[in-house]
Amino acid sequence: MPPLVKIRSERDQMSAIERRIADFILDNAHLLRDYSSQQLASALGISQSSVVKFAQKCGFKGYPDLKYSIGAAVARNGGGDEEQQPASVEDDDALHVIETLRRAKLESEEETGLLNPTPVLEHIAATLATAERIFVCGLGEDGLVAREFALKLSLLGLLTVQHADPVLMMANLATVGPRDVLLLFSEHGELPQLSQISRLFQDDGGRVVSVTRHTANPLRAHADASLAVSAHHAMPHIEQMLYRASVQYLLDVVFALLCHAYPERRGQLDINLERMHHMIHS
Structure with a gap:
């Protein structure tokens, strides 16, 4: 390592x-x-x-x-x-940029994989698969990733509720039960409103899974389970690309584990994809 x-x-x-x-x-x-x-x-x-x-x-x-x-x-x-x-204009040709980004993404995904052992990923997949309801919440760019993953969970037949507004998420806390799961996306894990939602959700008996950077942060520290993302680069715009790619890599792994370990979920996914295909092409 x-x-x-x-x-x-x-x-x-x-x-x-x-x-x-x-x-x-x-x-x-x-x-x-x-x-x-x-x-x-x-x-x-x-x-x-x-x-x-x-x-x-x-x-x-x-x-x-x-x-x-x-x-x-x-x-x-x-x-x-x-x-x-940053490289000079003379050296920064298109092929160099493409190869640098490709290598950086591979390294970032490899590091992220090492930070999330297989048993942890399997546990999170099982937590989602057996949840009565899955609440998904993220703000800003994290909200875009959260929304996409919430849709994919819904296609598996899992009851998923996605929120981009922490105030509206608060309204659901009164109905939280022990089989409910809250999936929180926050790159740095330091937003006070998300930490408050996390604590209240746990107080009501629910379980929290965080998706943040690997660095120590309040959200990750208090979650029942966490996905840790590694993304580092000297240039900020490249680092942000690496973070998004590594988050997507982790979510793809969890989704693939859900499909592999729970055939009934995979069957529901196939049915929903066929319905969508028929609707688009009819």
Whole structure:
């Protein structure tokens, strides 16, 4: 597993000091080559031994081994100081742009896959398949993804209610039962209104599944289950593309697992697709 992916995936299980080290490394991976273990410890206000123990806990012989591995990974991904700058107009031809985006999407989806083990994906698929009702909520761009996935769940014959307005979602809370599931989409997981809905939904006995970035956030921390998305790039517009692609990849996996593990749902999907095809082409 790539070193940065390993650190991201294990962050939530780390101690407070270890999380401080992890966050610094994840936010400043391209600068780590300039830090000795003592300099990193001084920057974070911790002991040098804490830095060394962190490296060893992550599976490295010591801090130099950790620093070298991360430096090599950053170099491979074009993440050095100079490498992170956008290419010049002369170098930025169409083929280069296409190939760079293709590789970045593949790497992002691979990292996202590593962050979501198969048992977790199977559990979420089972949670959705056995739900009495599935409420789906997301705002802004997250709402567009939420709406599309809600439609796909409906085609499986699952009772799905999609909301793009948290106030209207609140109106449904009075009827929530223990077999209801709330699927919340929020890239950064920090919107207070969604966190409030999540807590109230759980208080009423429902279960919450979050879809957010892999970073620590309130929504992911308090969800009953979560899908974690990895998407990183020096250029913001590319990073946003990677996030959307990785979310879609995760949702496609969950949907495919639903079709595979529940033949009756797949049968209902086939019936609904045939009806739609007949309506469009009649």
